[in-house]
Amino acid sequence: MFMGGKIHKVIYVDQYSRGGAELDYFLEKLKKISYPIENVKHYAYEESIRLLGTTNDILILDMTEGARANDIGRLVETVRGGGLVILHNLNPNTETPWRTAIHRKLISPPYNWSDLKPRFEKYFIRKVLEDPHVWIFDGWKIVKGELLHPQKIVREKPALPEKSKIPKSLLRLALTQDQVRVLQALEQAMREKGRSVLVITANRGRGKSALLGLGAALLLHAGARKILVTAPGKEEVQVVFELAEKGLTALKEIVKREIDGGWISRLKCKKGVIEFTLPYRALSENADIILVDEAAGIHIPLLFKLMKRFPKVVFASTVHGYEGAGRGFSVRFLKTLEEAKEIKLYRAELREPIRYAPGDPVEEWLYDALLLDAEPIEIKETVNVEECRFERPNLDLWFGRNEEKLRQFIGIYVLAHYRNRPDDLIILGDAPHHSAGALTTKDGNIVVALHLAEESEMPKELIEDTLLGKPPSGYLIPACMVRYYPSFREFAGLKGIRIVRIATHPELMDKGFGSLALRKLCGEAKTDGYDWVGASFGAEKRLLNFWLRNGFIPLHISPMRNVISGEFSVIVVKPLSERAEKIVRAIHREFKMRLLESLPDTYYSLDPEVAAQLLSVERWTHLEKPELTPSQKERLTEYVRGSLAYEGACDVVKHVLRAHFLSSGEARLKLEIRDEAKLIARCLQCRSW
Known part of the structure; x- marks a missing residue:
């Protein structure tokens, strides 16, 4: 801790809010060498976000139970050039998964700890062992490591402009x-x-x-x-x-x-x-x-x-x-x-780093280990969609020696999605119910990436918990169906696959590759005995149109907007079996009724075009007739003739529109989405002209 005669700032991070036994042992050792322990600051991993933006000399990560990839990513980057990162108690021969907060979320019945796969752990440890700048100690014995001479930062004071409007x-x-x-x-x-x-x-x-x-x-x-x-x-x-x-x-x-x-x-x-x-x-x-x-x-x-x-x-x-x-x-x-x-x-x-010199080897290791700089393959020639094939990759190989495929897969998400975190690697690699799908070219390069989660046969006790307001992790779509449509709780007993994320190579978007991947996935899932494939995402017009165009049925829209994206979340499901078809059709009708009745209240600010899209499914033919009294019929006639203002017939118009949107298929009057959106905005959301 005394390097160059200077006492350094030490950050110690573990799983415990008040520090564990390893921290106590470490502090006792420091006292024996008269090191001022007030220079050691302890944080639990869950508090590590508070260290963003700080600069530290020595970082000790207690790896006895492992660490979230998010935490490793944010913490290692806080260490200055010439500083030291210590991965304490990292087991190089692990055959069991770490026990972090993210791992605990990955376990829900019927799974337990023994079902978790330590793919990420083995991958990460391999990255540690392979890097020439990593030292490995067994006690005080150096097992691996070469003397490192880190590039010193010679930081001159920035030259200030002679003339500037900035003080x-x-x-x-x-x-x-x-x-x-x-x-x-x-x-x-x-x-x-x-x-x-x-x-x-x-x-x-x-x-x-x-x-x-x-x-x-x-x-x-x-x-x-x-x-x-x-x-x-x-x-x-x-x-x-x-x-x-x-x-x-x-x-x-x-x-x-x-x-x-x-x-x-x-x-x-x-x-x-x-x-x-x-x-x-x-x-x-x-x-x-x-x-x-x-x-x-x-x-x-x-x-x-x-x-x-x-x-x-x-x-x-x-x-x-x-x-x-x-x-x-x-x-x-x-x-x-x-x-x-x-x-x-x-x-x-x-471009210039604050804490360390350009080309810092620790930064390069971190980016490589957590795939922070992953990018998809470069498209150099025409890719024909009909020549692509759908694959369900072996994740043991991807996290093992076939890392290039994993890098391509993650790289597509990095380019196509607005929010990516290192923890995604743990979820994909370790969770027993998570897997991957990929649409590949004839050369085997990935052009569409799918992160999948199985959400099948929800146990009865979890259904009861959900009805009591305690939905479990691992069953996003079934739990939502149970919570909002308790009369159709049998949906939770079906076998399903949730598409966590799907992304197409940016150079191949809007050319049918994503739709082909969905068709292939649904076909394979049906053959394997699954009842449905579904997804949850922010209700944005272009994205919603993609899912509806591919035969997915909206079954739920969240009552609250996401505070970050500002969007309502939508759940869509494509039924694959007769049983699922029957249940999904019934839930969809309930969904439309709930949405229609909530438009002037909960969904007053919902984009009217999004509302029209959600109400536009034509998979089944159904005619809904408005129930009008004789007086309402007469007022509607007067309104159509122009002898009565809208305000005098608005109640009847709402009845008619409700019947229109509850109808589907051949029984529904064909209108442009934009026209339906205008009707929704004025008549059902009760907005002003």
């Missing part, structure tokens, strides 16, 4: 020349007349959040009265607030901070306020500027709504690293921004 007292807080450069870009972009957007990208550990904090201080100093800060979670913007406070203090402002749940949520000074809000709630706020941190973790439709809502927007996102989204953020979001003529777009990138 030098603020610029001096920048740690790299990159930060100075991007701070100038931010000042220029926000000074631009009209609508302007700045997009900042960086790998983790480049000082992106710190830069946003300095930028917030600058913008408040320059005249903004209210600045909103948003991100997927409040914990992810603490560095933003800390540096904003530091910047305002450097500008001679007296700052008052407000704490909410242990996190900074608001800074206030005479110049104005900097305030946190969740992404969806930001749409109902007013502010001069909004700063969006970890933008790749927010659903893209919501990002565009934020861009339209505020005249000045800064989007910042991690490209690779613990919260990274690979090139997906660029592929899916920046491309559209570049085509938007109504905004002035600025782009900036932070």
Whole structure:
């Protein structure tokens, strides 16, 4: 702990809120060598998010019971160049899975600990053993390791511009020349007349959040009265607030901070306020500027709504690293921004690491071990959809020596999905009821990736728990059916597969590859005796259309919006057996009735086109006749003739529309979705003209 005559800051992390026996033993040893134990800070893994943005000398991860991949990813990146990461009690010969919080969630009846597969553990340990920069000690004996001479960071103070509208007292807080450069870009972009957007990208550990904090201080100093800060979670913007406070203090402002749940949520000074809000709630706020941190973790439709809502927007996102989204953020979001003529777009990138030198071997190991930089294969020639084949890969091989396939698989998610975490590797590799599917080219390259979960034959005791308001993990769709449609609880006894995620290679989207993968999966599942295949996702028009087009039936829409994506969650199911067909048809009718009755209340703000899509299934033919009194029929006739205003017949119109949307197939009047959406908005959601 004494390196170079200096006492170093030590972080010790284990599974226990107050520390376990290994920590006690470690502290006793330190006392014997007169090491000041007040320099050792203990955290439980579940608290590790509080260490985001910190810089540490020595990190000790107690691996007696393992660690979540998320925790490993976020913690290792907090160690400075020349620092030390110790994986304490890591068993190199493990044949059993770790016992972490994520593993506990993977166990639900009929499974127990013995059913978990330690694929991720073996994969991770192999990555540890293979890396030349890793030392292995058995007691004090060096089992493996070579003397490492880490590249020293020779960090000169950034050169400050002679002429700048940014106060030098603020610029001096920048740690790299990159930060100075991007701070100038931010000042220029926000000074631009009209609508302007700045997009900042960086790998983790480049000082992106710190830069946003300095930028917030600058913008408040320059005249903004209210600045909103948003991100997927409040914990992810603490560095933003800390540096904003530091910047305002450097500008001679007296700052008052407000704490909410242990996190900074608001800074206030005479110049104005900097305030946190969740992404969806930001749409109902007013502010001069909004700063969006970890933008790749927010659903893209919501990002565009934020861009339209505020005249000045800064989007910042991690490209690779613990919260990274690979090139997906660029592929899916920046491309559209570049085509938007109504905004002035600025782009900036932070490349220089804050804590360690470029090319740091520990960072390179971490990215490799957790597939943080995974990307799909490059499409170099035409891929014909009819030549592709569907495979159910052997995950033992993928997590073993066929890592290239795993990297391709994860790489597609990194490009196509807005939220990826290292824990996904543990779920895919270790969970007994999770598996993978892949659509591959004739050369064996993956072009569609499917993460699957079996949700079959829910035990009776879990059905009872669900009815009592305690739904179990591992049965997302069956539990939801039991909870909202208790009369059809027999659905929970069916055999089903939930598609956790499906993603197509970005260069092959909208060409039928995803639909082919679904058809192949459903065909194989039916042959294997499954009753249904389903999915749960955010109700966005384009995505919903994909599932409906492929024969999936909507059975549920969440009563609350997701606070991050701002969307309602939808469950869709495709029945494969006669028994499932009968139950799904009955539940779908119940679903439509519930949705129709809830449109003026729970779903008042639901996009009317999404509502129309959910009510548009034509799998079965059914005619619903409105039950009208003689008086209602006469008023309806008068309304149609134009002799009675809508307000005088609105009750009858609602009856007719209800019958229209409950009808299906050949028995339903054919209308355009856009026209149905207008009717829903005015007549069923009771919005104004």
